[in-house]
Amino acid sequence: MSRTAPRAPSDSPEATTVPPEIQARLAQAGLRRTLATRAVIGLFLARPAQGLTHAQVLAALASRGAAVNRVTLYRLLDRLAAIGVLERHTDDDRTWRFTLAEGPDADAVPRFECDACHQQFRLPDAAGPTRAVVEQLQHTLAMLGHQGGRIDLAVHGTCAACSTCPGDPGPDSG
Numbered sequence: 001m002s003r004t005a006p007r008a009p010s011d012s013p014e015a016t017t018v019p020p021e022i023q024a025r026l027a028q029a030g031l032r033r034t035l036a037t038r039a040v041i042g043l044f045l046a047r048p049a050q051g052l053t054h055a056q057v058l059a060a061l062a063s064r065g066a067a068v069n070r071v072t073l074y075r076l077l078d079r080l081a082a083i084g085v086l087e088r089h090t091d092d093d094r095t096w097r098f099t100l101a102e103g104p105d106a107d108a109v110p111r112f113e114c115d116a117c118h119q120q121f122r123l124p125d126a127a128g129p130t131r132a133v134v135e136q137l138q139h140t141l142a143m144l145g146h147q148g149g150r151i152d153l154a155v156h157g158t159c160a161a162c163s164t165c166p167g168d169p170g171p172d173s174g
């Protein structure tokens, strides 16, 4: 049995393969696919669940031998967030963290973000009921004359790994 692949991946060994939907957004925004842009996108593609701060992106790029000017990187991250390639979140320390934005289909898939380790978990099992909530929200907005766009549903808390703390003081503390 031979399965025919719908599309042959056209990746070159040197360049980061930028997914077509991201390429389309870059082209639409008139953003040139510079080495820095590809390096940044490649970084986020490699670790899609992890939110990265400016400083972490800067350090990761430097360690990959793709050092980018600090100010250039700030502008690039902001630009990528503005055109919807990246998403920007703040944590309790008011530090911006960037993650790769999901496609439009992912709007109704809620996310859970651990405030301790900043890992994000997608919750596709909850997509069904969430979609109903989203439709209700959109309906409510429409009744008020507002035009609802993207809906971002995120639950914040402590993930399973972080809540089982191995350094628990135990009953005989204090």
Ligand SMILES: [Zn+2]
Binding pocket: 114, 115, 116, 117, 118, 119, 158, 159, 160, 161, 162, 163
């Ligand atoms: Zn955690």
